[in-house]
Amino acid sequence: MHRNLFIRSINEKLIIKLTFNSIEKGILTRNCIPFDFGPSRRFRDKSQRYHFLVLDGASGRHNLSILPIQIVKIELTEKHFSPSDFIKWKPNWFIKRNWGVYS
Numbered sequence: 001m002h003r004n005l006f007i008r009s010i011n012e013k014l015i016i017k018l019t020f021n022s023i024e025k026g027i028l029t030r031n032c033i034p035f036d037f038g039p040s041r042r043f044r045d046k047s048q049r050y051h052f053l054v055l056d057g058a059s060g061r062h063n064l065s066i067l068p069i070q071i072v073k074i075e076l077t078e079k080h081f082s083p084s085d086f087i088k089w090k091p092n093w094f095i096k097r098n099w100g101v102y103s
Contacts, residue, residue: 002074003037012080013083015077016077031054038095
């Protein structure tokens with residue numbers, strides 16, 4: 001269920017409201033840009049993770065990579081985002097999308 005909403009948010013370029021177990025700080029809810037689902041390049045275990053950009057974190061915007069088990073809820077908002085505002089690198093996504101040059 002989470003995966004379907006996540007993919008929909010990517011395809012429709014929707015900001016999501018993510019509730020997750022941060023492990024260090026407990027259950028948190030943040031507004032996020034959905035980036036991708038797949039192994040993290042930062043973690044050596046190569047486990048499948050959801051990748052987001054947190055827009056309203058306590059310390060500002062930051063990347064978030066979490067395991068599926070950490071997700072409590074994904075809610076779609078009615079707010080759209082423009083990939084050009086957030087993607088500043090040549091992407092190599094695991095999930096296919098139609099984001100033009102940011103695909």
